[in-house]
Amino acid sequence: MQIMINNLSVRLGMRTVVDDVRIDVPDGALLAVIGPNGSGKTTLLRAIYGAVRPVAGSISIGGQDLASVPARRAARLRAVVPQFQHADVGLSAHTVVGTGRHSHVGWWTHEQEADRDAVQTALRQTGAEELAPRAFSTLSGGERQRILLARALAQQAATLLLDEPTNHLDPRAQLDLLALVASLPMTRIAVLHDLDQALAHADLAAVLHQGRLVACGPPAEVLTNDLTTAVFGVRSAVIMHPLTQRPHLVTAPVVRTDMGPPDPT
Ligand code: ADP
Secondary structure, three states, X not given: OOEEEXXXXXXXXXXXXXXXXXXXXXXXXXXXXXXXXXXXXXXXXXXXXXXXXXXXXXXXXXOEEHHHOOHHHHHHHEEEEOOOOOOOOOOEHHHHHHHHHHXXXXXXXXXXXXXXXXXXXXXXXXXXHHHOXXXXXXXOHHHHHHHHHHHHHHOOOOEEEEEOOOOOOOHHHHHHHHHHHHHOOOEEEEEOOOHHHHHHHOOEEEEEEOXXXXXXXXXXXXXXXXXXXXXXXEEEEEEEOOOOOOEEEEEEEOOOOOOOOOOOO
């Protein structure tokens, strides 16, 4: 389903943290939201999943305005994979995935066959079947993120929101998780830190800077040296990766020109 973010503004305390942001994510696309720390990425995502209320603008999914959709129906429209979570609860991974069905069954009704099927399908899709009986708290970071992705998929929502899904994962787990997210058919919005990951996997990149949308489009067009210099304070170039033969974004510090002439000694 198409996600439309229409002139959205969010205030936290006295500050406008998301400022008049307008993004249109076509059906089936993966949008990467990128920007420096504090630019409003998480707040934008939180507004889409209803954790903060915008002061202006609207969000619609499949033409349905989230402000006028009951919570239960909204849960069928978008599922969330939150930021990396430390877990000390004693639930099994299977039970954690099952909580993705709460919007369908409610805590007062019994699990139905459809719920069991949805959990099994989600575990299979994420390659996490063998993890299911284990205690969630004993899983590695990468395994935990796969279970949280499975939980979101078990919700069988039309769209998927992911907040820095690869944070704290080792390189292999990052590549595996992103490949999995990229292979999913539904419309997805992922907050990503790594510009190269956005270039490699996203159909669109939206760049936030101080709460404002400064660029949105195909990552290869958006992630120019001028943009990374202005927004992230790093120079960048796109080169051919020697191992994968795909475009790869590399960064370097901005050369400072205000340091005066070199010391003659
Ligand atoms: P990002 O995800 O891009 O790092 P966030 O959306 O987390 O950015 O935060 C955007 C800005 O909002 C930051 O400057 C942060 O300090 C500020 N902020 C976050 N939560 C609150 C809050 N509860 N009250 C006031 N400001 C907040």
